[in-house]
Amino acid sequence: MEAQYARFYAAEVEHIRKWVERWDLEPVFLAGPPKLVAMVWDDLPKALKARSVLVREDLGHLPAGEFASRVESELQRWQQQYERSLIDRLFDSSGELRAVLGVDDTLVGLQEGLARDAVVVRGIVEQVRQCTNCGRTDRTDGSICVACGGARLLTGLRAVLPQLAKRYKVPLEVIADDAGDRLSRAGGIGALLK
Numbered sequence: 681m682e683a684q685y686a687r688f689y690a691a692e693v694e695h696i697r698k699w700v701e702r703w704d705l706e707p708v709f710l711a712g713p714p715k716l717v718a719m720v721w722d723d724l725p726k727a728l729k730a731r732s733v734l735v736r737e738d739l740g741h742l743p744a745g746e747f748a749s750r751v752e753s754e755l756q757r758w759q760q761q762y763e764r765s766l767i768d769r770l771f772d773s774s775g776e777l778r779a780v781l782g783v784d785d786t787l788v789g790l791q792e793g794l795a796r797d798a799v800v801v802r803g804i805v806e807q808v809r810q811c812t813n814c815g816r817t818d819r820t821d822g823s824i825c826v827a828c829g830g831a832r833l834l835t836g837l838r839a840v841l842p843q844l845a846k847r848y849k850v851p852l853e854v855i856a857d858d859a860g861d862r863l864s865r866a867g868g869i870g871a872l873l874k
């Protein structure tokens with residue numbers, strides 16, 4: 681019986697892993713009877729565990745409304761915890777020069793290909809200039825790009841940040857709440873360096 685379960689759950693772990701990769705899911709909730717769910721949990725690869733939430737309860741039996749609110753509260757708890765630890769890591773790393781804080785250094789880190797994770801406060805209000813030709817973005821004055829001679833336009837950082845993150849393949853986390861206040865006081869944006 682145990683061996684059967686083990687096989688079933690090993691297959692389940694593989695299924696979950698593929699599913700998470702395919703849809704880029706985060707976080708994943710793993711809920712079920714405590715003993716069984718613990719078996720799946722133990723077999724999860726480390727990277728997947730880091731983005732999963734273990735709920736030692738068989739939520740499948742709950743009425744739909746209760747299920748939704750239960751998942752919602754677990755999700756909020758996870759999100760707050762995740763944001764706090766992200767900000768902790770950012771500040772710790774910046775002390776060791778493995779992260780940058782503030783608009784200028786983060787934009788440099790991003791565009792020099794040095795950043796591996798960017799974090800920004802929701803609704804950040806900062807103006808930057810972006811080259812309409814090469815895309816180079818910073819807060820310096822001037823309507824002509826020093827890199828390529830293209831025209832530069834004044835724009836909100838919030839508007840251009842998602843495309844910059846995408847261009848340099850850096851995951852961008854938008855955070856709020858108390859973790860966000862800490863980041864706001866440090867310039868509202870930062871990035872972990874490679």
Ligand SMILES: [Zn+2]
Pocket residue numbers: 811812813814815816825826827828829830
């Ligand atoms: Zn340019």
